[in-house]
Amino acid sequence: MSGQVTLVGAGPGDPGLLTLRGLRALEAADVIVADRLGAGAVLDGLAADGVALTAEVIDVGKLPGHHAVPQDAINDLLVTLAREGKRVVRLKGGDPYVFGRGGEELAHCRDAGVACEVVPGITSAVSVPAIAGIPLTHRAVATAFTVVTAHDQIAELGGGRDHTVVLLMGIGTLANSALTLARGPRGGDCPVAIVEDGYGPRQRVTIGTLDTIAVQAARRGIRSPAVVVVGDVVALSPYAPAELASAAPDRARKAPSP
Structure with a gap:
């Protein structure tokens, strides 16, 4: 049988x-x-x-x-x-x-x-950002997203801050990934979120920028599993500090009604 x-x-x-x-x-x-x-x-x-x-x-x-x-x-x-x-x-x-x-x-x-x-x-690529209040696409803020791993050629990723990047398995190479993306059109002040252990007992959200996130992660002792989100949609999260939360939400509020 x-x-x-x-x-x-x-x-x-x-x-x-x-x-x-x-x-x-x-x-x-x-x-x-x-x-x-x-x-x-x-x-x-x-x-x-x-x-x-x-x-x-x-x-x-x-x-x-x-x-x-x-x-x-x-x-x-x-x-x-x-x-x-x-x-x-x-x-x-x-x-x-x-x-x-x-x-x-x-x-x-x-x-x-x-x-x-x-x-x-x-997939955690979508669900884990959601528990941090981060939509991967949002009218007038981001119209597309790409899911990659730390092993992919992120230097070849197109788009700017309005093209969200979701990075899986990326904590071990976070510093290099952040530096690579910061050198591109997104820039060093592009918002970044790390959501650790989504839906688990160690769930924790850390938000910074491409310039700061590696140092923040080291100071907080961030560990896998974690999902990294890069782009202006991060500023929509209720966890985002005030200095980041002022830009993308403003654009979203000014978007024309459908």
């Missing part, structure tokens, strides 16, 4: 942000292969809310700089479990297709002849 694999996006870690379809997949699963970030918190949160899952849970969580289980081994594990006839949920933090390597896992399963489907999740 052949089983199947379902890639489920766990969202940013709050079980309330797990989709209903994702919850149904977890309830029906024989085995849950879970990430550390997002996924682990969702499983803990569901248990605390009295949701009893009967599936075996296999932790393949990755720590910064240390991959507990290599990606190739995870891919093979999914196929092996499905070939044993099990209903497998691969529970991934955020959305499987946003820097989650979900495409690789889907392709591996299909190449092996294993049925596989995807249940989208809420």
Whole structure:
């Protein structure tokens, strides 16, 4: 008997942000292969809310700089479990297709002849800025946004302060990223926010500029996981200091009515 694999996006870690379809997949699963970030918190949160899952849970969580289980081994594990006839949920933090390597896992399963489907999740790139009151786009302030990681070529990013940049996995290289973006059209006084541990117990917001954010992060001991947001939309946050909050909101208020 052949089983199947379902890639489920766990969202940013709050079980309330797990989709209903994702919850149904977890309830029906024989085995849950879970990430550390997002996924682990969702499983803990569901248990605390009295949701009893009967599936075996296999932790393949990755720590910064240390991959507990290599990606190739995870891919093979999914196929092996499905070939044993099990209903497998691969529970991934955020959305499987946003820097989650979900495409690789889907392709591996299909190449092996294993049925596989995807249940989208809420990516931290959008949800974590939202809890800090930062809209990634806002009329008369920002009309587009780009999501990148610290490993991408951010020097090649186009746009100015009205093109929001969301930087994932960026704390370790924050100083270099800030310097690179400050040298471009955004300038050193462009607002920046760091939201640590979104939806977690260490949730904290730090706001500065491209010129100041690296020093602020060092002084506050900011740690991963964290999402960095760069652009004038940061000034719309209620956490923004007065000197930053005076520019972008004014432009937004002056925008013509739709």
